[in-house]
Amino acid sequence: MAKQKAKTRKDDLRTGAPFWVRTPHSTVAVQATLTRDRFDVIVVGAGISGALVAEALTRAGKSVLILDRRPPVRGSTPASTAMIQHEIDVPLTRLRKQIGAEPADRAWRRSVRAVADLVDLAAKLKLDCQMAPKPALYLAGDEMGARALAAEAQAREDAGIRAEYLKRAELRERYGMDRTAAIRSEASASANPAQLTAGLLRAAMARGAQIVSPVEITDMAELPCGVALATRRGEVLVAQHAVFCTGYEYLPQMNTPSHHVTSTWALASEPLPGLPEWMGDTIVWEASDPYLYFRTDDAGRVIAGGEDEEAADTNADPKKLKAKAKVIARKLRALTGVDIGKPACIWSAPFSVTDDGLPIIDRVPGFERIFAVMGFGGNGITFSVIGAQIIAAAIAGKPDPDAEIFRYR
Numbered sequence: 074m075a076k077q078k079a080k081t082r083k084d085d086l087r088t089g090a091p092f093w094v095r096t097p098h099s100t101v102a103v104q105a106t107l108t109r110d111r112f113d114v115i116v117v118g119a120g121i122s123g124a125l126v127a128e129a130l131t132r133a134g135k136s137v138l139i140l141d142r143r144p145p146v147r148g149s150t151p152a153s154t155a156m157i158q159h160e161i162d163v164p165l166t167r168l169r170k171q172i173g174a175e176p177a178d179r180a181w182r183r184s185v186r187a188v189a190d191l192v193d194l195a196a197k198l199k200l201d202c203q204m205a206p207k208p209a210l211y212l213a214g215d216e217m218g219a220r221a222l223a224a225e226a227q228a229r230e231d232a233g234i235r236a237e238y239l240k241r242a243e244l245r246e247r248y249g250m251d252r253t254a255a256i257r258s259e260a261s262a263s264a265n266p267a268q269l270t271a272g273l274l275r276a277a278m279a280r281g282a283q284i285v286s287p288v289e290i291t292d293m294a295e296l297p298c299g300v301a302l303a304t305r306r307g308e309v310l311v312a313q314h315a316v317f318c319t320g321y322e323y324l325p326q327m328n329t330p331s332h333h334v335t336s337t338w339a340l341a342s343e344p345l346p347g348l349p350e351w352m353g354d355t356i357v358w359e360a361s362d363p364y365l366y367f368r369t370d371d372a373g374r375v376i377a378g379g380e381d382e383e384a385a386d387t388n389a390d391p392k393k394l395k396a397k398a399k400v401i402a403r404k405l406r407a408l409t410g411v412d413i414g415k416p417a418c419i420w421s422a423p424f425s426v427t428d429d430g431l432p433i434i435d436r437v438p439g440f441e442r443i444f445a446v447m448g449f450g451g452n453g454i455t456f457s458v459i460g461a462q463i464i465a466a467a468i469a470g471k472p473d474p475d476a477e478i479f480r481y482r
């Protein structure tokens with residue numbers, strides 16, 4: 074038992090759990106065993122995606138069982154810096170070239186709507202999760218200079234998404250940062266991801282959802298009128314539908330070459346007095362590779378991240394964690410003049426990307442009643458909202474008009 078506890082703590086440290094999970098209201102009581110055996114939908118994974126899917130399905134009147142091999146909110150969700158961005162990792166100008174202008178514009182507009190929907194949902198459910206709408210500032214960097222950013226701002230405006238192009242002088246005057254240009258846009262937000270997820274899970278439970286943990290799903294099959302999921306301890310669970318919201322760990326049946334697991338790093342400072350006023354209500358990221366991004370929380374901590382690497386396992390290297398945290402802090406100081414001192418918490422975690430920056434929200438290939446919500450980048454939480462909307466619509470038999478954009482590929 075002591076061994077089990079030590080292992081969980083180490084796992085938590087690597088995923089940043091000590092930072093978000095030690096905030097109040099960020100845990101959820103679970104059952105160790107099932108008290109009934111018939112459910113409309115089994116949701117595998119109790120992170121932000123599973124929580125949003127369970128909330129949407131219970132709102133639609135479905136009976137839902139949520140399973141996780143960890144306690145709820147202990148996967149990648151508590152590692153998130155939770156900048157809830159309407160901006161997709163792949164700029165609109167580039168996405169248009171990759172998938173065509175019409176679907177690219179729709180993906181971007183859907184992302185804007187998803188942030189607004191999440192802010193509304195958190196308010197409706199009265200979730201105590203530091204949800205705060207914020208503008209986003211996208212800085213020119215080594216991947217996009219001033220000219221490319223001007224074209225990007227124009228493309229967004231053409232697609233009906235407000236985007237204010239700031240030249241160097243204006244950026245310096247309003248934000249004190251020296252870059253050749255930036256795009257400022259409304260429509261993003263930030264939150265405490267653990268409190269948000271726990272609140273959504275509690276809302277689903279209040280409508281009858283059950284959460285059972287630890288349960289690991291090891292295989293799946295489709296029956297003539299339902300699905301069967303096998304657990305590591307030998308049970309078989311049946312339901313009408315199943316939704317896999319398993320983050321960066323997924324069954325081999327869900328593997329696809331367009332999806333890669335990578336590594337990323339983040340830190341949170343101690344509360345800092347005297348931060349520039351704009352930092353309190355702005356989320357910032359840059360068009361660079363590797364990139365830097367940052368925001369603040371209610372207590373005045375700076376939460377920053379980036380320095381992503383292609384490899385799936387380098388996030389497990391403790392030496393790299395310290396080195397990456399130093400680089401993030403140094404870049405932040407160079408850009409903003411803010412010295413965060415010794416961080417309160419540093420962490421690393423797996424992350425995932427797809428070739429076009431869009432998530433996969435679809436039936437698992439070869440299955441009619443089993444869905445997957447996966448492949449999230451820097452705006453993973455926004456994509457989880459879209460995932461919940463598309464999956465709830467599919468299970469209700471009313472396909473979402475944007476579902477095609479997020480199909481398996």
Ligand SMILES: Cc1cc2nc3c(=O)[nH]c(=O)nc-3n(C[C@H](O)[C@H](O)[C@H](O)COP(=O)(O)OP(=O)(O)OC[C@H]3O[C@@H](n4cnc5c(N)ncnc54)[C@H](O)[C@@H]3O)c2cc1C
Nearest residue numbers: 118120121122142148149150153154155156290320453454
């Ligand atoms: C450092 C970092 C910073 C980030 N910053 C941001 C950001 O600023 N903004 C943003 O929008 N996104 C950000 N993201 C991305 C975002 O956090 C993710 O997209 C999101 O947390 C994914 O949530 P999820 O619920 O899909 O997965 P998870 O939270 O990983 O949940 C999946 C769950 O499934 C469980 N599971 C897996 N396999 C099984 C199985 N076989 N059986 C049972 N249970 C299983 C796991 O135990 C886990 O609890 C960041 C990610 C990282 C790592």
